[in-house]
Amino acid sequence: MIRIGMDIGGTGIQMGIVNDQGVILAKDGVVTHTDIPFSEQISQMSECALNLLKKNNYTLQDLASVGAGVPGVADQRTGVIPKCVNLGWENVPFREEMSKHFGGRPVFIDNDATVAGLAESVAGVSAGTSSSVFITLGTGVGGGIIINGRVWNGAHGIGSEIGHMTLELEGEPCTCGNKGCLERYCSATAIIRQARQILQFHPESMMMEMCKGDLSAVNARLVFAAAKEQDPCAVKIFRRYVTCLAQAINTITAILDPEMFVLGGGVSKSGAFLLDAVREEVPKYALFKDAFPLPRIEIARLGTDAGIIGAAMLH
Amino acid sequence: MIRIGMDIGGTGIQMGIVNDQGVILAKDGVVTHTDIPFSEQISQMSECALNLLKKNNYTLQDLASVGAGVPGVADQRTGVIPKCVNLGWENVPFREEMSKHFGGRPVFIDNDATVAGLAESVAGVSAGTSSSVFITLGTGVGGGIIINGRVWNGAHGIGSEIGHMTLELEGEPCTCGNKGCLERYCSATAIIRQARQILQFHPESMMMEMCKGDLSAVNARLVFAAAKEQDPCAVKIFRRYVTCLAQAINTITAILDPEMFVLGGGVSKSGAFLLDAVREEVPKYALFKDAFPLPRIEIARLGTDAGIIGAAMLH
Structure with a gap:
């Protein structure tokens, strides 16, 4: 068939x-x-x-x-x-x-x-696992949850909306009406917002040169590229991004503990640069890290x- | 058998x-x-x-x-x-x-x-549901997750540790080594800690009389009893408690969306006083509340x- x-x-x-x-x-x-x-x-x-x-x-x-x-x-x-x-x-x-x-x-x-x-989970990086959490890091942040080999989207169909888990009480206002949603910290939109803010006070940042002074040309790829080159402002944004994502991964682990996390979406295209940093950061906050293995973290493989x-x- | x-x-x-x-x-x-x-x-x-x-x-x-x-x-x-x-x-x-x-x-x-x-989920308030999240509100905060009628405790056995989901980045230090864990906000311990702090500056609070000036006698029941009597300091602690619990419930809903939340543990014995407040608070932060029903919230029934x-x- x-x-x-x-x-x-x-x-x-x-x-x-x-x-x-x-x-x-x-x-x-x-x-x-x-x-x-x-x-x-x-x-x-x-x-x-x-x-x-x-x-x-x-x-x-x-x-x-x-x-x-x-x-x-x-x-x-x-x-x-x-x-x-x-x-x-x-x-x-x-x-x-x-x-x-x-x-x-x-x-x-x-x-x-x-x-x-x-x-x-069928034909990509999490194939062979029976539970996984997919996190799309794009314009927004989305999620896909597989439990026992099947999609789990909740009893009312409103589950796996990972972008709207609260990361910070009274944090950044979100389009959903709540505050402090993960999406406000780990989307490409969040990276761009932070870069534009920081560039107002740090025009000397490499990012300013990379966008040719046009703040509307700043995107997540540019910020991560500058971070890779050790531009201090970009590194600050990148480190914050990694910390927030690691805290989200730990919260989801404390609740669901999937076999694997899969990072997808535009921001995940930064590949090993992001993956290595996240893998290093997650255990810093993890529960039981000495007694139990933590979920694996991988980059999505199937693309579009x-x-x-x-x-x-x-x- | x-x-x-x-x-x-x-x-x-x-x-x-x-x-x-x-x-x-x-x-x-x-x-x-x-x-x-x-x-x-x-x-x-x-x-x-x-x-x-x-x-x-x-x-x-x-x-x-x-x-x-x-x-x-x-x-x-x-x-x-x-x-x-x-x-x-x-x-x-x-x-x-x-x-x-x-x-x-x-x-x-x-x-x-x-x-x-x-x-x-077998013989209590969530009997008949196929998915539920149990939250114990006691000295600590714990969790139990049922999906498709069976316990889900993760791929490595470290799931359902709801007390250690991050509620606040860089929040209250937790015994687990991380900061901002739910347990620091929604345990009886957290209520007592906040009451003792506030009583140092507000000796006029009804709570001081109730504990006969002995701060070591303050417990969660006393604080909630004072809140019920509209003592401003106790109301402040109670409102904060309800907000934090509602945000946690919404985060778990954004991820798992269970059919029902069941509140258990010592703090849940405050019954309708807590339940009514939580039920009123949760929809304030909920996603899709107009398009989809939200999970039910109930108090545990089986006790010890x-x-x-x-x-x-x-x-």
Whole structure:
């Protein structure tokens, strides 16, 4: 059997035919249109998927399921997406609408970070583990939790929203209305915010030269590159980032203690520079570090394919 | 079939014969001796249990398992207890030693908070839920996590240590070596510490009269009783307590989103006074509160029997 996985993004929707081992057999995609009705959006996606099946000599008989990863919150139980800002969706019956096009084949949805975590646990760096926590370090911070080999997103579908765990009482105000959420400390957005603040007082920082004096050109990669070169301001931001991430990892360990943490998202592309620092920092705060092994920490391996693979693996 | 559950404490070890519904059929106990060798401690416990079986006309044939809840960390996989300060144990082979006395019947161990959480989920307030998080609010703060009806204590046995999740970066120093752990804010110890601090500057507080000027007599019950009477200092401590607990509940929800939170331990005996305040506070910080239901929050129901019942239910 084969499965269709759809990675729904604000600019494009990537999709693929995936086998049971999590290997992508064929890929295609459509541009995201937000100015057309929801049912039309779904028609365009399903048309692309059905063509992809046809081109690769598959029929609906070969199709076990269709899955989609959504950049927002998704109700796995009802198949409804309560809100997805990037797509302009509010309370859309995704599963119901999508399944019309696939002859009643089961349709699954989940949050994109959960989907990426599932992909890594099937065909990526956490393959072979029975529990893992995936943390996307991107514009925001998201999470995907696998327990006993299956996605865990909570009893009400609001779990694995790791970006909104409280890291600091009365800390940085968050877009969610709370304060001190992890996302305010460990997203690319947080890195950029801190760099812009610090550059106002330290124009001598290497970062200023790297962005050619244009603060709007500062991004997380630039800050980490300057930290690698030992620029004191960038090092300060990087160290703070690592400490916050390590504290979050320790909090999740104190609660869940997964076999492995997988770091994904844009910021994780800094690779060993980030990974080594986090691996060094985590044990400083860890409980029982002398009596029990700590969870392994790794960088995600599947890159952008994770969205397609994980969506296909939903069931 | 029946099971033996043992609730191991620093002053006494309570035990009982428990049926599959989590009902205690008979109870007994021994005094904890820490000045005798480990094997002797185990002999005393098992002798008590074997006598209890005999008195109630059961044989080892009727016994499905023996379980024990330990006030410390327990390695469920090996049956070894790395450290249990109250009993003076360090790296003791609990399972191996105990099973010698029960003709090879399986012996299980787990942390006492986990055991209490399991008991509530089998025969207490969270019975019928498939996922729950039990939080003991006592001298320390502990946790027990049930997912899909089974205890989840992590891949390395260091999960559900909710007392050591970070609530505040660079916060109150904790005995574990880290700073800002939940236990520093939501234990009875934390309430007492704050009351003693505040009473130094506010001798006019009702709490001073209640403890007859003896700060060593201040306890959590006294502080909450004064808060109920609207004593401003006590109200301040109580409000802070509720805020911290609500933030912890929201962090655990952002990660795990259980069906129910169960509050146990000494501080939870304040009942509706605490429960109502926490239920009112949690939604203030919750994500998605308009789109999804939040986990229920309840007070534990089984009291001190939870230790026996939950230990018996381990498997």
